[in-house]
Every structure is written in structure tokens, then in C-alpha cells.
Amino acid sequence: MTDDALIEYRNVARRFHSRSGTVVACEDVNLSVRRGEFMAVVGPSGCGKSTLLNMAAGLMAPSAGQVFYGGRQVPAPNTDVGYLTQRDTLLPWRTVEDNVAIALELRGQSRADRLRVAHEWLDRMGLIGFEKSYPAQLSGGMRRRVALARTLAYEPETILMDEPFGALDAQLRMVMHEELLKLWTGMQKTVIFVTHDLAEALTLADRIAVFSARPGRIRSVETVDLPRPRDVFRIRFDPHFGKLHDRLWSYLEASVRSDVMVN
Amino acid sequence: MSEAFVALPATNDEAPPSPSFFRGGWVSILAWRVAIIVVGLSLWQYASGRLIKTFWISRPSDIWQQLVEWVVTGDLWIHLQVTLIETVMGFVFGAVAGILFGLALGLNRRLAAVLDPFIVAFYSLPKIALAPLFILWFGVGLASKVVLATFVVFFLVFYNTYAGTLAVEAELVDVLRLMGASRGQIVRKVILPSALIWIFTGMKSSVPYALIGAVVGEMMASNKGLGYLIQAAAGQYDTGGVFAALFVLMIIATGLHELLKQSERVMLRWREEGHGRN
Ligand SMILES: Nc1ncnc2c1ncn2[C@@H]1O[C@H](COP(=O)(O)OP(=O)(O)OP(=O)(O)O)[C@@H](O)[C@H]1O
Numbered sequence: 001m002t003d004d005a006l007i008e009y010r011n012v013a014r015r016f017h018s019r020s021g022t023v024v025a026c027e028d029v030n031l032s033v034r035r036g037e038f039m040a041v042v043g044p045s046g047c048g049k050s051t052l053l054n055m056a057a058g059l060m061a062p063s064a065g066q067v068f069y070g071g072r073q074v075p076a077p078n079t080d081v082g083y084l085t086q087r088d089t090l091l092p093w094r095t096v097e098d099n100v101a102i103a104l105e106l107r108g109q110s111r112a113d114r115l116r117v118a119h120e121w122l123d124r125m126g127l128i129g130f131e132k133s134y135p136a137q138l139s140g141g142m143r144r145r146v147a148l149a150r151t152l153a154y155e156p157e158t159i160l161m162d163e164p165f166g167a168l169d170a171q172l173r174m175v176m177h178e179e180l181l182k183l184w185t186g187m188q189k190t191v192i193f194v195t196h197d198l199a200e201a202l203t204l205a206d207r208i209a210v211f212s213a214r215p216g217r218i219r220s221v222e223t224v225d226l227p228r229p230r231d232v233f234r235i236r237f238d239p240h241f242g243k244l245h246d247r248l249w250s251y252l253e254a255s256v257r258s259d260v261m262v263n
Numbered sequence: 264m265s266e267a268f269v270a271l272p273a274t275n276d277e278a279p280p281s282p283s284f285f286r287g288g289w290v291s292i293l294a295w296r297v298a299i300i301v302v303g304l305s306l307w308q309y310a311s312g313r314l315i316k317t318f319w320i321s322r323p324s325d326i327w328q329q330l331v332e333w334v335v336t337g338d339l340w341i342h343l344q345v346t347l348i349e350t351v352m353g354f355v356f357g358a359v360a361g362i363l364f365g366l367a368l369g370l371n372r373r374l375a376a377v378l379d380p381f382i383v384a385f386y387s388l389p390k391i392a393l394a395p396l397f398i399l400w401f402g403v404g405l406a407s408k409v410v411l412a413t414f415v416v417f418f419l420v421f422y423n424t425y426a427g428t429l430a431v432e433a434e435l436v437d438v439l440r441l442m443g444a445s446r447g448q449i450v451r452k453v454i455l456p457s458a459l460i461w462i463f464t465g466m467k468s469s470v471p472y473a474l475i476g477a478v479v480g481e482m483m484a485s486n487k488g489l490g491y492l493i494q495a496a497a498g499q500y501d502t503g504g505v506f507a508a509l510f511v512l513m514i515i516a517t518g519l520h521e522l523l524k525q526s527e528r529v530m531l532r533w534r535e536e537g538h539g540r541n
């Protein structure tokens with residue numbers, strides 16, 4: 001059924017053991033992401049979204065089931081994916097430009113070449129003027145954009161993004177959405193995009209996987225049949241957008257509410 | 264004493280609120296310091312011979328005279344040179360060996376696990392207690408002091424380097440692994456720079472110990488060096504000489520510490536500039 005699946009989760013579960021007991025982050029996850037697809041993942045906090053990305057990146061093995069990439073079991077690490085992690089992972093001792101250029105540096109590109117590429121990406125992210133700054137000198141939102149630039153700059157086949165725009169204000173977020181869609185349309189990369197924000201998922205994605213509260217299971221995988229190219233600033237006023245939003249919310253509501261009650 | 268003794272009000276505009284008598288910035292701080300020195304020395308000078316016998320505490324003017332005499336005769340330079348050479352050589356050998364060994368163990372967990380009890384045993388040993396042995400082995404000359412200082416420095420730097428390599432954030436390593444970095448690249452681009460803070464901390468805190476190693480060795484058996492000067496002066500009940508030698512020691516210890524602080528500032532520029540982190 002999934003000939004063109006690039007990333008495939010088959011009956012995946014992931015448990016964490018600790019002294020205080022076992023946490024089941026997710027279970028019974030079956031999901032396939034097609035090549036070139038923009039897949040969004042939404043779900044309540046702690047339902048295993050980041051865990052899912054970690055497994056696709058080969059940084060973590062599933063406790064049960066299998067994760068495939070390009071028809072083969074995910075290698076550890078999976079160097080075909082660029083991973084924008086939820087936590088800040090810029091190298092604090094490197095300037096912004098050297099952070100963005102690092103993947104090219106690892107490949108042995110000359111300094112002039114890789115800085116040219118880095119500056120292009122910093123320009124796209126609206127970070128011109130901060131090339132020589134250190135990460136600690138930037139705001140949280142700026143650091144996020146540097147990390148995104150670093151992930152995109154070396155053009156990995158697949159991009160995993162874990163709440164990349166959570167720290168940005170609403171306006172800047174939309175600008176970044178527009179930029180991201182433009183890039184994605186041009187490159188046709190496969191993307192898995194984790195977010196808490198339903199509107200963000202609807203604006204960007206081809207499909208949206210909705211997870212239940214922990215242990216995370218897939219409630220539903222919705223196809224976002226909104227035409228492309230999308231106008232990120234107006235699409236939320238589209239009646240169909242509203243309908244999809246309602247439906248997604250109905251899936252999420254129960255688990256989000258129970259989550260609030262538990263915590 | 265690896266850091267400034269008291270947290271000083273910083274010179275930049277993020278200075279923490281300071282006690283009222285410190286208000287007025289850098290110049291006033293300097294003025295206070297000079298005042299403390301002047302008052303302290305005057306009290307000393309006054310008390311000596313009036314409140315306390317000069318025999319016990321000497322007096323600043325005598326100490327000064329002794330220093331001048333040493334400078335004039337060239338003695339100071341000879342002894343200072345010996346102690347400095349021992350300290351610097353011990354520091355360099357100890358630091359280099361400590362960094363290399365610390366990295367080797369930090370990057371090789373199995374080796375570290377095997378050697379752990381031995382390291383703890385040696386680390387816990389008061390290194391100074393090895394001085395007689397080293398003097399026995401390497402003679403009363405320079406070598407025994409260099410070895411002692413090396414040994415003391417080695418353990419401090421080794422331990423910090425080792426801890427530094429273990430403290431590297433796994434996520435930073437993962438990011439580079441995903442980019443296809445080789446093991447060597449990860450070491451050079453993540454582990455080393457990340458451990459550098461720790462390495463510097465170890466090096467900075469080991470400077471006074473290098474000096475201790477050299478001076479204690481000299482005090483036990485030698486005919487040169489500041490430790491010898493102290494020992495010789497004390498042997499003749501010459502308190503002024505003891506104080507004069509101590510004063511010189513204090514100056515070089517402070518100087519070495521400053522030197523390292525400056526080089527750290529250059530090497531860890533990203534930390535300085537990122538000072539206003541949120
Ligand atoms: N390395 C780990 N060790 C132990 N438990 C972990 C680990 N990683 C995740 N967990 C647990 O697994 C569960 C899912 O975590 P995960 O980070 O995947 O959630 P998430 O959906 O990304 O949440 P959020 O939206 O808040 O980022 C949590 O209960 C978490 O405590």
C-alpha cells in the first residue's frame with residue numbers, strides 16, 4: 001500500500017524505564033510519510049512527538065515495531081535527515097555564520113563557499129547583521145531561525161522539525177511559514193513537522209497526524225485538501241480551513257482536556 | 264583560590280547593585296584598595312616594635328630594604344628564576360599530560376572504567392607527600408621540583424579535562440552525527456571546544472599548586488629558589504627575609520594567574536560576548 005513511502009512506522013512503541021516506573025511514550029503507531037510530502041504531527045504535550053522524530057533520525061530505537069527509511073531500517077544515525085530539535089542545539093562557541101555553515105564545513109567545503117551559502121540562508125531568515133554574533137547574544141526566536149538555517153543550508157533529503165516556530169511572535173511566524181512553503185515547493189523535500197498549533201499545521205501540511213494523550217496513539221490522519229500555493233496570511237479565513245480546524249479540534253479536544261485535568 | 268576572592272562589581276553596565284560605599288565606580292574601588300594597603304602597611308609599621316616585637320612580624324621598611332638588597336646583589340633574580348622555571352615547566356608538562364590523558368580517558372569509557380580506582384587512589388593522595396621520594400630519585404636540583412609540580416598539576420588538569428569531556432551535551436554530538444560528522448570531527452568540533460571551559464578551570468586552579476610544588480620541594484632540599492630563601496631566612500630567625508620572599512611569591516602567583524585569565528578570555532571569547540544571555 002505504501003510503495004512511495006519514504007518514512008514508515010510499523011507498529012511502533014517506545015517505552016522509557018526509570019526508577020519511578022515505565023513511561024509508554026507512544027504505542028501502536030502506524031504511519032507512512034510519502035516522499036516529498038509535508039506531514040504535520042499534532043498532539044498534547046508528552047504524547048511522544050519528539051520521540052517519534054528521534055526514531056526517524058536513528059537517535060533512538062523503537063522498543064517494539066520498526067521504523068523504515070527508504071525501505072530499510074533506519075540507520076543510527078540517519079544522515080539523510082536534517083533534524084531541527086526541540087531543544088536549542090546551536091554550538092555556543094561558534095558565531096551564527098559558523099553555526100549555519102557547519103555541515104558544509106564537515107564536508108570539506110572551502111570557507112568562502114560555505115560562508116556564502118550561510119549568508120544566503122541568514123538572509124532568508126531575516127538575520128542579516130547577526131552573522132558574527134554568538135548564539136547567547138540572540139533572542140530565543142532568532143536562535144530558532146539560526147538553527148533552521150543550519151538545518152536547511154546543507155539540503156538534507158528529509159527535514160524533521162520539532163516546533164520550530166514556537167518561540168516566534170504570530171507575525172514573524174507567518175512570515176516564516178511563507179518562507180518555508182516557498183522553499184519546500186521549490187525543493188520538494190519530505191518534511192515531518194511537529195507543532196502544537198492546529199492552524200500552523202493546516203497552513204503548511206499535506207496531511208496531519210493527530211495523536212492522543214500519552215501513551216500516544218494516532219487518532220486520525222487528516223488530509224489537508226486546501227489548494228496550493230497557499231496564502232499563509234489569509235488561508236485561515238477560508239471556510240474550508242475552518243471546517244478542517246473544527247474536525248481536528250474534535251479529535252484533540254478529549255485528550256487535551258483530560259491532559260489538563262491530570263496535570 | 265582560583266577566582267577573585269570577592270565578587271567585584273563589574274565594570275560593565277550590568278554591574279550588580281553594590282553596597283553603598285562602593286558606589287562611584289572603578290576609580291573609587293581603586294581608591295579604596297590603595298587606602299587599605301596604605302592603612303595596613305602603616306599599622307604594621309606602627310605596631311612593629313611598639314605592640315608586637317619586631318622579631319615576630321618584622322616591619323614593612325625592613326622588608327623593603329631586604330628586597331632592595333636582593334635586587335642589588337642579584338640574588339633575587341637567581342632565586343626567582345629557579346622557582347619560575349620549576350613552576351612553569353611543571354605547569355606545562357603537567358597540563359599537557361593532564362589534557363592528553365583526560366581526553367584519552369574521556370573518549371574511551373572502557374579504559375576509564377578500568378583505571379577508575381587507581382585514579383581515585385592517586386588523586387586522593389596528598390601529592391606533596393611525594394616530595395621526599397622525588398628528591399631521593401631526582402636529586403636536590405631542579406628536576407625533583409619540576410617532577411613534583413608536574414605531578415600536582417597533572418591531576419588537577421587531568422581531572423577537569425576528563426569531567427569536561429563527559430559533560431559534553433549529548434544533543435550537540437547528535438546534531439553533528441546526523442550531519443555525517445566523523446568521530447574525529449566530533450572530537451574537534453564539539454567535544455574539545457565544549458571541554459575547553461573545564462580545561463581552563465583546571466589549568467587556572469593548578470597554577471598556585473604548581474608554585475606550591477616547586478616551593479615545598481625547595482624548602483625540603485635545595486640551595487636555590489624562593490622556597491630555599493624562605494627556609495634559609497627562617498633558619499636564621501630573619502623574619503624580614505621570610506616576608507620579603509613571601510611577597511615575591513605572592514607577586515608571581517598573581518602574575519601567573521592573570522596571564523592565564525587573559526588567555527582564557529581570548530580562547531573563550533564566545534562566553535565573554537554572550538555574557539548578557541537570557
Ligand atoms: N530520554 C528519555 N528518557 C525518559 N523518558 C523520556 C525520554 N524522552 C521522552 N521521555 C518521555 O516520553 C514521553 C514523551 O516525550 P516526548 O518528548 O516525545 O513528548 P512530546 O510529544 O514531544 O511532548 P512536547 O509536546 O511537550 O514536546 C514523556 O512522558 C517523556 O517524559
Ligand SMILES: [Mg+2]
Nearest residue numbers: 049050086162
Ligand atoms: Mg517534544
